[in-house]
Amino acid sequence: MKKATHLFLFVFLACWTASSSWADHPKLMVLRGNITELSELNIPWVLSEHGHHVFDSKYLPAINQFREQGHDHFIIKPFSAFKPITKNQTKGNANPNIQGLLNQLDIGRWYNDVVTLSSWSRRTATTGNVSAANWLANQFSQMGYTVSQPSFTVQGQSTKNIMAEKVGTVRPDDWYLVGAHMDSISNTSQAPGAVDNASGCAAVVEMARVVKDMDFEASLLFICYSGEEQGLHGSAFHVSTLSNNQTLSQLKAALTMDMIGYSSNNDRELLIESSQAHTQLMNLIASMAATYAPGLTTYTSTNYWGSDHVPYIDAGVPAVLLIDDDYGVYPGYHRSTDQPENIDQDQAMKIITTNLATLANLAGAVFSDDLIFMDDFE
Ligand SMILES: [Zn+2]
Structure with missing residues (x-):
């Protein structure tokens, strides 16, 4: 240039x-x-x-x-x-307990899950999609979560979301959601969808894994959606379910991730996206990034569009999307070349770290003195 x-x-x-x-x-x-x-x-x-x-x-x-x-x-x-779209970097004071929790994230384990998910072509309502969904349900079950698999139809075909829940110990009626779509799409019959969106879906799994034995004041919901690529069907179905149950107001925040693993220029960048109404939530996430994920440049945008945060925002729920800032020029986008080797693991790690710190803050991760004591002697 x-x-x-x-x-x-x-x-x-x-x-x-x-x-x-x-x-x-x-x-x-x-x-x-x-x-x-x-x-x-x-x-x-x-x-x-x-x-x-x-x-x-x-x-x-x-x-x-x-x-x-x-x-x-x-x-x-x-x-x-x-x-x-503005650069947004306000550093806060690190909490040693939260830092200890974040240290338990394992990027190699996350990458293995990306490879596993990418081994299935996960187009909505295909056998590969079902295999991935069943694998996810099994992962969450083994972690001890209460798992459900609500099904819905996309273009006349049945498909399902995978949901894992943990009820809060102090404010069980306040729910915090971490979500990402598991379905993929491609220009050929093979849709590995490594960046889009095994990266986000495996992040939901890894976050669930590191908090599985912890108490939270509020309740947690980890969710992997299907039907995103045909028009955000899985997240829209979840919103409609909550509306029908009259529990939508209990959902205090939805932290969604899509395409968190690509960097076109070796910079580590995160785009945080929501509506103007949820600027405070975006600022919290940006401050978590600055505090706990040094080297990650964060931008905030209120031009929300095109992923699973949209149905929540449109229903009035504070919801955000965390996405890599270079997704718009990713060459493997919706192609059979969207493979794990395209992933920048360090950037993904920083984004997952940011999201987990946000969840720990919002949902009130409970840290016992025992845990601190144990950490001191490790
Ligand atoms: Zn996507």
């Missing part, structure tokens, strides 16, 4: 992240999503950051034509419709 381009991008980025002076530019549009499948159109993107790709509106007809051929995993809006 030439110097002049650098300077231009820097000025543009500064405006993009700090003010709205570019927002009135009538010719600029933003495409939100992954642009790998659009590469044949040779669009000269003005900027690609945070899964947002800025382009001149004269390319809109070509993109729309491409979309009509069935490529519809993105949205397009005028530049002015997007709110600035």
